[in-house]
Amino acid sequence: xxxxxxxxxxxxxxxxxxxxARKKDRAAEITLLTQEKIAGYxxxxxxxxxxxxxxxxxxxxxxxxxxxxxxxxxLKTETKVIAIDVKTKSVTCVDNSGATLTLPxxxxxxxxxxxxxxxxxKGREKAGxxxxxxxxxxxxxxxxxxxxxxxxxxxxxxxxGLETGVALVERGLKVTIVEMLPQILPQMLDADxxxxxxxxxxEKGMVILTxxxxxxxxxxxxxxxxxxxxxxxxxxxxxxxxxxxxxxxLAVDAGIPLGESRAIKTNSRMETxxxxxYAVGDCAEAPNIITHKAVCPQLGTxxxxxxxxxxxxxxxxxxxxxxxxxxxxxRLFEIEAGVTGLTENAAxxxxxxxxxxxxxxxxxxxxxxxxxxxxxxxxxxxxxxxxIGGQVVGGEEITxxxxxxxxxxxxxxTVRELAKADTAYAPPLNETWDPxxxxxxxxxxxxx
Amino acid sequence: xxxxxxxxxxxxxxxxxxxxARKKDRAAEITLLTQEKIAGYxxxxxxxxxxxxxxxxxxxxxxxxxxxxxxxxxLKTETKVIAIDVKTKSVTCVDNSGATLTLPxxxxxxxxxxxxxxxxxKGREKAGxxxxxxxxxxxxxxxxxxxxxxxxxxxxxxxxGLETGVALVERGLKVTIVEMLPQILPQMLDADxxxxxxxxxxEKGMVILTxxxxxxxxxxxxxxxxxxxxxxxxxxxxxxxxxxxxxxxLAVDAGIPLGESRAIKTNSRMETxxxxxYAVGDCAEAPNIITHKAVCPQLGTxxxxxxxxxxxxxxxxxxxxxxxxxxxxxRLFEIEAGVTGLTENAAxxxxxxxxxxxxxxxxxxxxxxxxxxxxxxxxxxxxxxxxIGGQVVGGEEITxxxxxxxxxxxxxxTVRELAKADTAYAPPLNETWDPxxxxxxxxxxxxx
Numbered sequence: 001x002x003x004x005x006x007x008x009x010x011x012x013x014x015x016x017x018x019x020x021a022r023k024k025d026r027a028a029e030i031t032l033l034t035q036e037k038i039a040g041y042x043x044x045x046x047x048x049x050x051x052x053x054x055x056x057x058x059x060x061x062x063x064x065x066x067x068x069x070x071x072x073x074x075l076k077t078e079t080k081v082i083a084i085d086v087k088t089k090s091v092t093c094v095d096n097s098g099a100t101l102t103l104p105x106x107x108x109x110x111x112x113x114x115x116x117x118x119x120x121x122k123g124r125e126k127a128g129x130x131x132x133x134x135x136x137x138x139x140x141x142x143x144x145x146x147x148x149x150x151x152x153x154x155x156x157x158x159x160x161g162l163e164t165g166v167a168l169v170e171r172g173l174k175v176t177i178v179e180m181l182p183q184i185l186p187q188m189l190d191a192d193x194x195x196x197x198x199x200x201x202x203e204k205g206m207v208i209l210t211x212x213x214x215x216x217x218x219x220x221x222x223x224x225x226x227x228x229x230x231x232x233x234x235x236x237x238x239x240x241x242x243x244x245x246x247x248x249x250l251a252v253d254a255g256i257p258l259g260e261s262r263a264i265k266t267n268s269r270m271e272t273x274x275x276x277x278y279a280v281g282d283c284a285e286a287p288n289i290i291t292h293k294a295v296c297p298q299l300g301t302x303x304x305x306x307x308x309x310x311x312x313x314x315x316x317x318x319x320x321x322x323x324x325x326x327x328x329x330x331r332l333f334e335i336e337a338g339v340t341g342l343t344e345n346a347a348x349x350x351x352x353x354x355x356x357x358x359x360x361x362x363x364x365x366x367x368x369x370x371x372x373x374x375x376x377x378x379x380x381x382x383x384x385x386x387x388i389g390g391q392v393v394g395g396e397e398i399t400x401x402x403x404x405x406x407x408x409x410x411x412x413x414t415v416r417e418l419a420k421a422d423t424a425y426a427p428p429l430n431e432t433w434d435p436x437x438x439x440x441x442x443x444x445x446x447x448x
Numbered sequence: 449x450x451x452x453x454x455x456x457x458x459x460x461x462x463x464x465x466x467x468x469a470r471k472k473d474r475a476a477e478i479t480l481l482t483q484e485k486i487a488g489y490x491x492x493x494x495x496x497x498x499x500x501x502x503x504x505x506x507x508x509x510x511x512x513x514x515x516x517x518x519x520x521x522x523l524k525t526e527t528k529v530i531a532i533d534v535k536t537k538s539v540t541c542v543d544n545s546g547a548t549l550t551l552p553x554x555x556x557x558x559x560x561x562x563x564x565x566x567x568x569x570k571g572r573e574k575a576g577x578x579x580x581x582x583x584x585x586x587x588x589x590x591x592x593x594x595x596x597x598x599x600x601x602x603x604x605x606x607x608x609g610l611e612t613g614v615a616l617v618e619r620g621l622k623v624t625i626v627e628m629l630p631q632i633l634p635q636m637l638d639a640d641x642x643x644x645x646x647x648x649x650x651e652k653g654m655v656i657l658t659x660x661x662x663x664x665x666x667x668x669x670x671x672x673x674x675x676x677x678x679x680x681x682x683x684x685x686x687x688x689x690x691x692x693x694x695x696x697x698l699a700v701d702a703g704i705p706l707g708e709s710r711a712i713k714t715n716s717r718m719e720t721x722x723x724x725x726y727a728v729g730d731c732a733e734a735p736n737i738i739t740h741k742a743v744c745p746q747l748g749t750x751x752x753x754x755x756x757x758x759x760x761x762x763x764x765x766x767x768x769x770x771x772x773x774x775x776x777x778x779r780l781f782e783i784e785a786g787v788t789g790l791t792e793n794a795a796x797x798x799x800x801x802x803x804x805x806x807x808x809x810x811x812x813x814x815x816x817x818x819x820x821x822x823x824x825x826x827x828x829x830x831x832x833x834x835x836i837g838g839q840v841v842g843g844e845e846i847t848x849x850x851x852x853x854x855x856x857x858x859x860x861x862t863v864r865e866l867a868k869a870d871t872a873y874a875p876p877l878n879e880t881w882d883p884x885x886x887x888x889x890x891x892x893x894x895x896x
Binding site: 012042044045048053054059060062289299300301302304305321322323324325326327328329330331336338340365366367368369396397398399400401402403404406407408410411412413417418420421422423424425426427428429430432433434436 | 460490492493496501502507508510737747748749750752753769770771772773774775776777778779784786788813814815816817844845846847848849850851852854855856858859860861865866868869870871872873874875876877878880881882884
């Protein structure tokens with residue numbers, strides 16, 4: 001009998017898992033269940049439709065229905081899974097006709113993602129608070145803009161908050177960002193690096209209020225203002241970007257254990273503590289390569305990598321997930337910012353003794369016109385002198401600098417090795433001494 | 449008594465060496481001797497002054513006289529060294545007043561660079577054949593353009609030939625490139641990757657004739673045409689870019705041995721076979737990290753790295769040069785091309801059995817506008833499955849992709865590790881699966 005594989009969720013992690021399973025097992029019955037109307041789209045692209053760089057939300061559909069047909073993947077949209085039974089190995093769901101179905105599986109992959117998180121703030125039940133997690137969310141925000149919203153308050157200065165803020169500024173809105181912590185991008189950058197990004201955003205007209213707690217939503221039945229650390233801020237549009245929480249309810253109800261990060265616990269094959277049940281993407285945890293601690297960084301790149309591993313294993317192959325560095329990058333107006341490995345802050349929290357070094361250099365030869373500034377910060381474990389983290393903020397070519405550092409970290413490069421590393425240069429493209437190498441020199445000076 | 453350090457040559461390698469020596473020994477007497485009028489300039493920038501991106505040749509001076517004064521480096525320009533005596537440890541030179549001086553040294557650093565090479569072609573003694581190695585060369589070419597040259601023939605399709613060709617097209621000249629080998633950039637790229645660059649150059653109006661040997665220079669006393677594989681090609685300007693040869697005459701005359709690459713032989717401290725005599729930059733050889741064979745890649749990045757090591761050692765410090773991968777990159781019109789490690793061709797020549805994989809992907813998410821194509825080729829040693837070379841050709845962010853691959857190679861990353869590597873992504877900045885990772889997948893499919 002054909003192997004029955006069920007995947008709950010049909011975006012980055014889920015589709016990648018189903019595709020990997022199909023690659024291994026041509027005959028398996030593979031079913032994807034999603035409660036959304038649209039499957040296989042890129043959540044990361046949502047802010048850019050709002051900003052207008054991408055014409056329509058439907059452009060974000062990376063895997064159209066034809067893809068599922070081609071790979072013979074049985075996709076059921078608008079189908080809500082209500083229970084997993086790991087003893088009988090079955091999933092119960094309600095489909096778009098309202099019918100309740102119980103589907104048996106040989107392998108199950110949980111890719112239920114994460115949901116926007118709303119803290120228990122007074123008045124949060126009121127209408128008019130938007131979030132940006134799904135295409136429907138995006139459509140609602142775009143509609144509000146088209147209906148004439150002139151100002152927006154965004155609560156949370158993480159990636160989604162800031163990318164959405166930039167999009168709204170580009171649409172002509174006055175945007176205020178309210179962040180509880182004393183810096184923007186607190187999960188991503190150290191305060192010294194985040195400051196550069198914040199200055200750029202402010203130059204572009206964004207109002208950024210850090211260290212402010214949202215205390216109340218004001219307004220009759222629709223929110224018209226918030227109170228943040230005692231200050232009343234009015235706006236036409238309110239977007240909650242407090243962060244996301246792993247969607248683990250189905251797993252918990254089924255007795256599938258969570259790990260210390262409160263996401264679903266997995267082994268190196270992305271299998272949960274229950275045999276033949278895998279978890280991937282924003283609802284699953286995996287070890288950080290440096291700390292070995294289970295984390296759930298909720299990034300698209302991690303989701304697809306985990307999906308690929310789980311899908312192969314669910315179809316009888318053998319594949320290991322090697323852990324995460326949580327490399328991430330963003331572009332906000334004309335500045336790019338990226339991270340890989342641990343920030344200084346995260347290293348300290350993990351009680352790792354580090355030496356850091358940072359330099360500001362240029363993206364082209366000093367004499368070449370239109371060179372842009374680039375700042376690199378390295379985090380080095382003191383005893384081994386190995387690089388364990390890097391942050392880069394600047395005008396261009398930041399993503400691949402992060403990838404270069406990511407490879408260095410994954411291969412346990414020491415800061416001495418980086419200071420001597422062979423790099424490429426041409427006057428329109430780089431400095432003779434690459435900024436990464438110069439940052440390594442800065443660390444070495446402190447280690448001597 | 450203060451340590452006396454003499455450096456012959458005062459561009460990338462020489463100035464870096466003198467600076468490193470100064471850093472170690474505050475009291476040393478450090479003298480730089482150069483026969484050029486101007487010291488401390490970037491040769492790599494010459495084509496961009498001709499192209500007009502950089503207003504003047506003087507902008508290329510990275511180390512102005514004030515730099516030498518600040519570091520108390522005794523710079524003697526227009527001073528030609530005529531002999532090195534390694535027994536008495538002295539250098540004899542003729543200074544700009546015509547006086548002959550003999551200067552004693554405790555440590556000597558030879559950074560005599562390389563000279564443009566002219567094969568024994570009939571008529572090569574005629575006037576009107578330009579090369580591009582010094583500021584004076586650059587000024588002559590710019591003068592010829594200002595005097596109304598409408599067409600140019602460039603002999604040699606290496607980096608200097610092509611970058612100069614692009615500059616002249618940008619100045620409105622009709623440019624024909626004549627290359628003896630069947631492809632452009634033969635030292636840098638495999639034929640399949642070079643083809644992409646060639647197509648771009650041709651689209652921009654450059655005429656490229658590969659597999660054509662320059663047989664004769666025609667014209668009375670000034671060249672007016674060449675004969676290339678029997679075909680007569682007329683032009684107003686003729687530029688010899690056949691390549692460069694290490695300038696080793698002084699060393700050879702002094703009995704300092706050359707290595708198998710015909711550049712000056714060095715050990716891991718950049719010391720020659722003669723104690724206290726170092727050689728760095730375009731005249732010196734160093735081991736390739738992969739083949740362990742001595743090579744002389746004549747790149748600015750290698751020159752400064754070697755200079756730094758030799759300068760420190762010459763001043764009594766201990767520093768090692770870890771070898772070269774010869775990472776290099778160029779931008780030609782709107783295309784960028786880079787290499788690190790061995791090409792497939794070079795690997796085969798070195799009798800290394802390899803598996804290669806190449807893919808074409810995009811520089812941004814598929815749905816994000818203005819994504820540019822990028823092609824990655826990986827060269828993997830078959831037995832160890834380690835990456836030993838990479839080439840990238842495309843529209844943007846090529847330099848740092850090369851650096852990422854360079855770090856991977858230096859840290860002996862296997863192609864399996866690259867296929868699972870943690871990379872950074874955001875829709876305006878990269879694909880979810882980085883092109884480097886996709887190329888690794890291609891190799892893995894062949895290894896299975």
